[in-house]
Amino acid sequence: MLPEPMLTSPTxxxxxxxxxAGEPKWDGFRALLSLDGKVVQLSSRHGTDMTAAFPEITGGAAxxxxxxxxxxxELVIRDPGQLASESLHHRVRHRGADAVRAARQMPTHFVAFDVLRTTGTVTxxxxxxxxxxxxxxxxxxxRLRAPFTLxxxxxxxDQVAQWLTRRQNGIEGVVYKRLTDPYRPGVRGWLEHKPYETTQAVVGAVTGTLAAPRTLLLGRPGSDGHLHCVGRTVTLSMAVGxxxxxxxxxxxxxxxxxxxxCATGRGSGEITELVLVExxxxxxxxxxxxxDASGRWRHPARFHRVRAELRPMHVPEFGEPDY
Structure with a gap:
């Protein structure tokens, strides 16, 4: 049984x-990787065994x-110029020959940022x-090499500030770690900052009811004239609804x-009880x-305010950057 990972709190x-010290926050899957008695174990943040899904990582460890x-x-998959985190969701479902084939098509890297045991010494x-x-x-x-990255x-x-300005290469933000702190499994002892941008979108549907929506499904017009689903909001308060x-x-x-x-966001799956609106x-x-690779927001957005003075034609076109 591997320990719980140390966690972050938003700041x-x-x-x-x-x-x-500051480290980049990667757009991938948090993972613990163990080699003990020649047995390799790869575990997710929540303790799910991912060993069989990533043979290139376990083979590299052995x-x-x-x-x-x-x-x-962090497990990451590199695409030209960015990380393809959505591909990890496909990779984690494969086993056996399918996992080997997926490893050739979408190889994963393990970005190591801490060591909890080294040659038997607990650190x-x-x-x-x-x-x-x-x-x-x-x-x-x-002399560690691929699939390992330090x-x-x-x-x-100044270096940490530069990481906060990198928007397209898989860096979601930065993690701050106190130099004198031990590693405390399960404790939110690190700080995490993600840069946010305010932007506009069109409400195309809601969950809940029309009178009291719980989340908003948001879209943007594309060059083809179609309203493309770009993301969803976090759960709205009763007052906002x-x-x-x-x-x-x-x-x-x-x-x-x-x-x-219109399912968007990590692990959101198909959204049920969708109420379409004008x-x-x-x-x-x-x-x-x-x-994600299609240009949708990977994480839910936070509702800020209504822009009654704007029409759908005034919002950024689907695929345009928000900054």
Whole structure:
């Protein structure tokens, strides 16, 4: 049984505090990787066994790591110029020959950012600074190569600020880690900052009821004249739902999304109890910088306000950047 990973708490802080280190926050799957008695185990943040789904990672661990090693890191799939996090959802379902085939088509990398055990020595009680030095020494001594990548770490505020401005290469934000802190499994002892942008979209459907919507399904017009689903909101408060209800009109004879599934966001699956509305209301929302391969927002947006002065033609075109 592998330990729980140390976790993060969100922060609005955009600068690196003194006495802390910053690391990029990757757009991938958090994972713990263990080699113990020549047995490799790859576990998700929630303890799900992913060993059989990623043979290139487990094979790399067996070939390159020393026995009794435990790493914390992120699984990522690289596309030209960015990371393809949605491909990980397909990869994690494969087993056996299908997993081997998927590994050739969509190879995964393990970005290591912490070491919890090295050649049998448990390091969770060590400071971050000491664990980081041990991790760098492990990469040097073992001459680790693909599928392993050493996560960058910096105490230079300018370097950390640069990571916050990278929008298209799989960096979702930054994680701040106190140099003197031990690794505390299951504790939210690190801080995570994701940059958000405010932008506009058209309400095309809701979940819940028209009078009291629970979430908004948002769209943007494309160059083809079609309203493309771009994302959804987090669950609305009752007060916001009551505000929006009177502004939403039931759909008339036809809607562009009739018969379509508009499931967006990581793990959202198919959205049920979808109520289509006339795509007339423009709202302003806050979104982070993560996008899937089609240009949809990967994470739910936060409702900000109604933009009654705008028409659907005024919102950014589908596929255009929000910054």
């Amino acid at each position: 609005l802080r955009t600068w690196l505090p003194p006495g802390w 070939a390159q790591l020393a026995d009794a090693t435990l790493l914390d890191g 969770t009680g060590w400071s971050y600074q000491r664990r980081r030095a041990a991790l760098e020494s492990l990469f040097t001594a073992r 996560c960058p770490s910096a105490t230079d505020p 009551a505000l929006l209800g009177p502004l939403l009109a039931p759909v008339g004879t036809q809607h562009q999304w009739t018969g379509e599934a 795509p007339e209301l423009v709202v302003e929302v806050a979104v982070d910088t993560a996008r």
